[in-house]
Amino acid sequence: MLETNRLILRPMKSEDSLNLFLLNQDPEVLQWTGDQASHNLADAQRILTDHVYPQFQLYKMGRFAVLLKDGTWLGWCGLKYFPETNEVDLGYRFMKKYWGQGYATEACEACLEYGFEVLKIKKIIARAMPQNLPSIKVLQKLKMTYSGLKNDSHYPGGYVIYELSAEDYRKCKNS
Numbered sequence: 263m264l265e266t267n268r269l270i271l272r273p274m275k276s277e278d279s280l281n282l283f284l285l286n287q288d289p290e291v292l293q294w295t296g297d298q299a300s301h302n303l304a305d306a307q308r309i310l311t312d313h314v315y316p317q318f319q320l321y322k323m324g325r326f327a328v329l330l331k332d333g334t335w336l337g338w339c340g341l342k343y344f345p346e347t348n349e350v351d352l353g354y355r356f357m358k359k360y361w362g363q364g365y366a367t368e369a370c371e372a373c374l375e376y377g378f379e380v381l382k383i384k385k386i387i388a389r390a391m392p393q394n395l396p397s398i399k400v401l402q403k404l405k406m407t408y409s410g411l412k413n414d415s416h417y418p419g420g421y422v423i424y425e426l427s428a429e430d431y432r433k434c435k436n437s
């Protein structure tokens with residue numbers, strides 16, 4: 263579990279599936295993610311069992327549920343390991359009514375600290391569709407560096423990649 267000034271980030275559990283389902287029902291939330299809406303609660307449960315839980319079991323990382331300290335469920339944020347490319351990816355998704363209050367940036371800062379200082383990861387990347395200006399703004403606020411545009415049929419217009427090394431993270435933190 264991670265804690266920030268305003269937030270709790272904790273590993274997801276089965277009770278998160280309803281909020282996950284509701285999050286993945288909102289077309290504005292999904293607009294620049296390349297994902298389809300969940301059809302039912304079972305879809306959300308499958309995301310947890312097939313993708314989220316194994317990440318924690320295998321790699322001690324994953325997408326955390328993000329909550330306010332009063333228990334309000336905001337969304338998710340966290341690291342994901344891709345063994346096929348040996349990359350660690352930072353991702354996030356929040357309920358629309360909580361956008362624009364700095365929650366994504368605050369949650370990401372905690373995940374970067376966890377990744378670099380606890381897991382000792384050397385480099386963390388993030389991807390965003392070029393149209394997703396709020397997401398790109400978050401990555402810039404985290405001092406991640408643009409490292410290119412990649413074409414991918416799953417993402418019309420491709421996606422931009424940002425990255426941050428442990429070394430640069432520590433330099434920024436201490437400056």
Ligand SMILES: CC(C)(COP(=O)(O)OP(=O)(O)OC[C@H]1O[C@@H](n2cnc3c(N)ncnc32)[C@H](O)[C@@H]1OP(=O)(O)O)[C@@H](O)C(=O)NCCC(=O)NCCS
Pocket residue numbers: 290291292294295337354355356357360361362363364365366367368389390391394395396397399400
């Ligand atoms: C991307 C997302 C997580 C951002 O969450 P958030 O809590 O609103 O983010 P923050 O408040 O920390 O920062 C957002 C920044 O984007 C800025 N922003 C918002 N809309 C913008 C726009 N159209 N153009 C440029 N900047 C914009 C905000 O002003 C803020 O910057 P500021 O702090 O300098 O004012 C949220 O919009 C979301 O869940 N989107 C849907 C899912 C998604 O796209 N996930 C990312 C996939 S790569």
